[in-house]
Amino acid sequence: MGRDISVLLVEDSQDDADLLIWELKRGGYNPQSRRVASAAEFTAALDGQAWDVILCDYTMPGFSGADALRLLHERGLDIPFIFVSGTLTEEMAVAAMRAGAHDYIVKDRIKRLVPAVERELRDVAARREQRRDRAEREAAERRFREVLAMAPDAIVATDESFRITIYNRAAETLFGYASEEVFGQPLDLLVPARYLDAHRGHMADIAAAQGATRRMNERIDIVGKCKDGREFPAEAAISKFAEAGSSTFMTVIRDVSERRAMEAQLRQSQRMEAVGQLTGGLAHDFNNLLTIVIGNLDLVTESLDKPEEAANLARTALDAALRGATLTRQLLAFARRQPLEPKAFDMNRLVEETLALLRRTLGEQVEIETKFSPDLHPVLADRAQIESALANLAINARDAMPNGGCLCMETANKMLDEDYAAVNPGVEPGSYVMLAVSDSGTGIDPDVVERVFDPFFTTKAAGQGTGLGLSMVYGFAKQSGGHVKIYSELGHGTTVRLYLPRADASASPSDTPEPAEPAVRATGIKVLVVEDSEQVRKVAVNNLAGLGYIVTEASGGQEALNCLEADETIDLLFTDVVMPGGMSGPELAEKARVLRPGLKVLFTSGYAEIAIENGSAFGLKGHLLSKPYRKRDLALKLREVIEAEDDLA
Numbered sequence: 001m002g003r004d005i006s007v008l009l010v011e012d013s014q015d016d017a018d019l020l021i022w023e024l025k026r027g028g029y030n031p032q033s034r035r036v037a038s039a040a041e042f043t044a045a046l047d048g049q050a051w052d053v054i055l056c057d058y059t060m061p062g063f064s065g066a067d068a069l070r071l072l073h074e075r076g077l078d079i080p081f082i083f084v085s086g087t088l089t090e091e092m093a094v095a096a097m098r099a100g101a102h103d104y105i106v107k108d109r110i111k112r113l114v115p116a117v118e119r120e121l122r123d124v125a126a127r128r129e130q131r132r133d134r135a136e137r138e139a140a141e142r143r144f145r146e147v148l149a150m151a152p153d154a155i156v157a158t159d160e161s162f163r164i165t166i167y168n169r170a171a172e173t174l175f176g177y178a179s180e181e182v183f184g185q186p187l188d189l190l191v192p193a194r195y196l197d198a199h200r201g202h203m204a205d206i207a208a209a210q211g212a213t214r215r216m217n218e219r220i221d222i223v224g225k226c227k228d229g230r231e232f233p234a235e236a237a238i239s240k241f242a243e244a245g246s247s248t249f250m251t252v253i254r255d256v257s258e259r260r261a262m263e264a265q266l267r268q269s270q271r272m273e274a275v276g277q278l279t280g281g282l283a284h285d286f287n288n289l290l291t292i293v294i295g296n297l298d299l300v301t302e303s304l305d306k307p308e309e310a311a312n313l314a315r316t317a318l319d320a321a322l323r324g325a326t327l328t329r330q331l332l333a334f335a336r337r338q339p340l341e342p343k344a345f346d347m348n349r350l351v352e353e354t355l356a357l358l359r360r361t362l363g364e365q366v367e368i369e370t371k372f373s374p375d376l377h378p379v380l381a382d383r384a385q386i387e388s389a390l391a392n393l394a395i396n397a398r399d400a401m402p403n404g405g406c407l408c409m410e411t412a413n414k415m416l417d418e419d420y421a422a423v424n425p426g427v428e429p430g431s432y433v434m435l436a437v438s439d440s441g442t443g444i445d446p447d448v449v450e451r452v453f454d455p456f457f458t459t460k461a462a463g464q465g466t467g468l469g470l471s472m473v474y475g476f477a478k479q480s481g482g483h484v485k486i487y488s489e490l491g492h493g494t495t496v497r498l499y500l501p502r503a504d505a506s507a508s509p510s511d512t513p514e515p516a517e518p519a520v521r522a523t524g525i526k527v528l529v530v531e532d533s534e535q536v537r538k539v540a541v542n543n544l545a546g547l548g549y550i551v552t553e554a555s556g557g558q559e560a561l562n563c564l565e566a567d568e569t570i571d572l573l574f575t576d577v578v579m580p581g582g583m584s585g586p587e588l589a590e591k592a593r594v595l596r597p598g599l600k601v602l603f604t605s606g607y608a609e610i611a612i613e614n615g616s617a618f619g620l621k622g623h624l625l626s627k628p629y630r631k632r633d634l635a636l637k638l639r640e641v642i643e644a645e646d647d648l649a
Helices: 014-026 039-048 065-074 090-099 107-150 169-175 193-208 257-277 279-302 307-334 347-362 383-399 418-423 469-479 534-546 557-566 585-595 608-612 631-643
Strands: 003-010 029-036 053-056 081-085 103-106 154-158 164-167 218-225 231-243 246-255 343-345 366-371 379-381 405-416 430-439 483-489 493-501 526-530 550-554 572-576 600-605 623-626
Touching: 003 014, 003 039, 014 029, 014 107, 029 039, 039 065, 053 065, 053 107, 065 081, 065 090, 081 107, 090 103, 103 107, 154 169, 169 218, 169 246, 193 218, 193 231, 193 246, 218 246, 231 257, 343 347, 347 366, 347 383, 347 405, 347 430, 379 383, 379 493, 383 405, 383 430, 383 469, 383 493, 405 493, 469 483, 469 493, 526 534, 526 557, 534 550, 534 572, 534 631, 550 557, 557 572, 557 585, 572 585, 572 631, 585 600, 600 631, 623 631
Parallel strands: 003 029, 003 053, 053 081, 081 103, 366 405, 526 550, 526 572, 572 600, 600 623
Antiparallel strands: 154 164, 154 246, 218 231, 231 246, 343 379, 405 430, 430 493, 483 493
16 A cells, blocks of 8 residues: 655646656555646645645746746745756756755656655655744743743743843832843842852852752742842742753742741641640640649548648649649740740759759669760750750650660750751851750651651650640740750651750859748738739738738729828738739839839739730839749749849839
8 A cells, every 4th residue: 555645736748747646656655636737726726735745847838837836935835846847957957946946857867756755755744843843832932931921929030140031020020120121130139238148159059959950949038139229038949940051040039028927927826726636635634633633622621620631632732733834834835935034054064953853754774874065155044944845855765765775965065157047947046055865766757757846746645745845845945045956767766956045155154043942031021912813812812921921902903002002011012914994013013103112013924925024015114923823932032022122124
């Protein structure tokens, strides 16, 4: 079966036309042909169907081959056009080729016909493929330009010299430059001067990267600079395209000013969602504690005639209540809302003292190793919170070594530079004191390790943990101006590094423990207690009376002012911060000091936000005792206020 081919014969001789068809059949073709001999027939044939090849006599009565070639070109058709003539001279052939013919055949050399047709069919197929490729490429480029123009994000592309070659409409809006102002300009034009070195270094790293020709989604946080000098935070996604030995760098830039402003709200929402996920578990823990408190106090009321038994029951209730307060502090810690009292102290000494208390808890199967830096800087942090964090990390390490192992605690001075801060968002470059806790335990699955600081996330069995331990460590570190990092490998153990701010060189470590009880009991000192909750007020009044103070009480601000006007012997005002009735604790203190200049004031509050900044954001001028507090805490704070030369700071 021959190869099908459609042939338009422009020939006035039927015999010559038959000869050409015969030669094509002899060459393996199955020609479907039509013979025409005039301009009208030729144009009708062109309009009527598509042809694979045109075989045209050069000289015909009333219609020449040159006329046919011209008509073909006028229609813009790319069909192989071959002259076949017995009268074609060399000069005529040259003229025909210049006019656009693809080949010519002299009739006495008809054997050249089939090779010429095959060659021209290949050539026209190649030309058509090139045109398709070019059309597709041009269409893709048009779509690309349209996409760039419509893209909501700024898109900026550069060549290998980092000179701008593409700059879309969103980029014009974002940066304020028109496209004609930036084409050919260095990318530095869009970067603040102080960030140029870091920016150039990052782009050089991408340019030098080996491997794939396209490095997609290389994301960095940048700061952009507008034409008017305004700066804005942005996120840049960088792609490298390598083709034909040259590279193009495409950067998609998004202004994240609004997103940054919303991040705090989003984080709060995420925390609340996390709290909601474990509400049942927390309610379980609190209800257990309240059951202990309520049950034991019920029993106390029934055992008043048995003092020793009543005392034991009361102590059990107190312990449960204190555990409830600890759980509250853990919740505040991961939310970075617990009040801190940072002081300079010796980390090495704290670790030694904490380990002495933990050895029995960790068990004999755990071997403890310490690596203390002999020249460790004093650390500036809340000592009690570090003790709690250290205990959490040590117990987690123990649990990761069910068959025993090695627990190592290491301290060192560390300088976290700008390169480290660049890959660890939220870290401020500077000098830190590092505490590392390492174990030789089971390690953490890579899919899990990124979640270990999430609130309420735990791999322990139900009832063996709230999932607040590591999140408390993380929250405390961040609130203290520090940083925490975890490294783990399955089967090889885990290391948690806690970085805390170094104290100023002028600060001297203070590790003197607080006295177990107040050194001096109150004698003759009169205190005015102002608290809107009757039950809370009664607790404060009874505690103060038990400490030897003379106590007067009031339920609100105006009543307290009346007491101060009536009794000039009141030495100290002990007031809640937030109270109903239109007068807050700070407002009461201000009016009280107008009546009684120099009056000592101690504030108290159960609101974490007030405690975090020691009440400064709420207008407090004086000392603050956070709820819940014990009798011992109240005694120590009162002694501090009484002995202070000026408590208005």
